[in-house]
Amino acid sequence: MDILLFAIFLAACFGAGATGAMFPTGEWYQRLNKPSWTPPNWAFPIMWTSIYLLIAFAGSRVAGLPGSEYAMGFWAMQIAFNALWTPVFFGLRKLRGALPVMACLWVAVLGATITHFQLDFIAGLAFVPYLIWVTIAGALNLAVARLNPNEPELRPADI
Known part of the structure; x- marks a missing residue:
């Protein structure tokens, strides 16, 4: 594994993760109706930090391999949708509007998982926790949208 490549992938991950700091959950999220199986708030930073380390590791393992074009394309796609979901859900409070972003994220993570497995078994395994x-997260987004059908969205001017 190339340490510089790992640092580049990790920087992309933490760039995407920075949207969580820019659009924190806050009181608004706390008062929403959520399903009983919602993970505790402390689990989210632990999971995302672990996932970002794993997928940076996976990306750095396959980036230089012959035939890695699709794996890198899916890697880029997943981090883009990852970065987009938080501002849509937490920033604009578009509970239903975040669902298409989540669907694209899920497809991108599935594609990244498959294409990383095709090139390097360990890199593919590193994507499995992310897919789970x-x-x-997708099921939670859907459940929260269903449990809060009248929750008003914010317009960009309201932020």
Whole structure:
């Protein structure tokens, strides 16, 4: 594994993760109706930090391999949708509007998982927790949208 490549992938991950600091959950999220199986708030930073380390590791393992074009394309796609979801859900409070972003994120993570497995078994394994977590996050997004059908969205001017 190339340490510089790992640092580049990790920087991309933490750039995407910075949207969590820019758009914190706050009181608004706390008062929303959520399903009983919602993970505790402390689990989110632990999971995302672990996932970002794992996918940076995975990306750095396959980036230089012949035939890695699709893996890198899916890697870039997943980090872009990862960065987009938080401002849509928490920033604009678009509970339903975040669902298409989450669907694209899930497809991108699935694609990244498959293409990383095709090139390097360990890199593929590193994406599995992410696929599981994004599946849970997608189900949670859907459940919160259903449990809060009248929650008003914010307009960019309101932020």
